[in-house]
Amino acid sequence: MGGEQQAGTPVELTYQLTVEDFREALAARSKAGAAGRRTSRLLVAAFALTVVATALSLANEGTVDPPLVVMLVVLPLVLLGVPRLQARQFHRLAADKGEFRAAVDASGIAVRNEHSSSTLTWQAAPRYVETPGLFVLLSGDKNASCVTLLPKRGLAGPAEVDRLRVALDHGCAGAAVQPAVP
Numbered sequence: 704m705g706g707e708q709q710a711g712t713p714v715e716l717t718y719q720l721t722v723e724d725f726r727e728a729l730a731a732r733s734k735a736g737a738a739g740r741r742t743s744r745l746l747v748a749a750f751a752l753t754v755v756a757t758a759l760s761l762a763n764e765g766t767v768d769p770p771l772v773v774m775l776v777v778l779p780l781v782l783l784g785v786p787r788l789q790a791r792q793f794h795r796l797a798a799d800k801g802e803f804r805a806a807v808d809a810s811g812i813a814v815r816n817e818h819s820s821s822t823l824t825w826q827a828a829p830r831y832v833e834t835p836g837l838f839v840l841l842s843g844d845k846n847a848s849c850v851t852l853l854p855k856r857g858l859a860g861p862a863e864v865d866r867l868r869v870a871l872d873h874g875c876a877g878a879a880v881q882p883a884v885p
Contacts, residue, residue: 713808714867718857720797724837725790728852731832731839733786735847743782750778805853807870812840812851823851825874838871 733743753774760767801817811824828840828851836856842849855864 711809713806714858714863714870716803716805716807716853716857716867718803718805718854719801720794720803720852720854722790722794724852724854725793725797726786727834727837728839728850729786729789729793731834731837732841732847732850735830735832735839735841746778746782749774750782753778803857805857807853807867807874809870809874811874812853814851828875830875831871833868838867840871 753771757767757771757775760771800819803814803816805812805814811822812828813822814820823840827842828849829843830847831838831840833839836854838853838855840851840853841847853867855867858864858867
């Protein structure tokens, strides 16, 4: 195929979403969205303060209050466990949809499965984050409230990854919105 003909050809993907896809996408969204970054910082700060309070309690009284012990256990579980639980919940919602097919071209992204189809213009998904296994398309609002997952394994081959990246760069640049920060 010539370069012009290939450039006009949609990049196509066929895939089934996994729990790991959702975990990776939610982590990327959390880093790219203001609310996700704020929540992560707040939880880490709360854990750090709990560690300091526990150390001070041990140093002054020689004991640790039960609420501090509970917080030392609960906060790491929240930091590590909630994203995994969310990923599993999203996967349950998507699992019965079967195989997904997506096409990315100059006009936007079309995604269909056994139960539905949707078309997104570049204005609806004006930015993206690339992770090791995915391209995660994000809405333009500051909290990245909408995401679309495009797993790299759904592409026909390694050369298609570069084509998809070029298509996303071109589409997102045309949407006139700042790219997401990974």
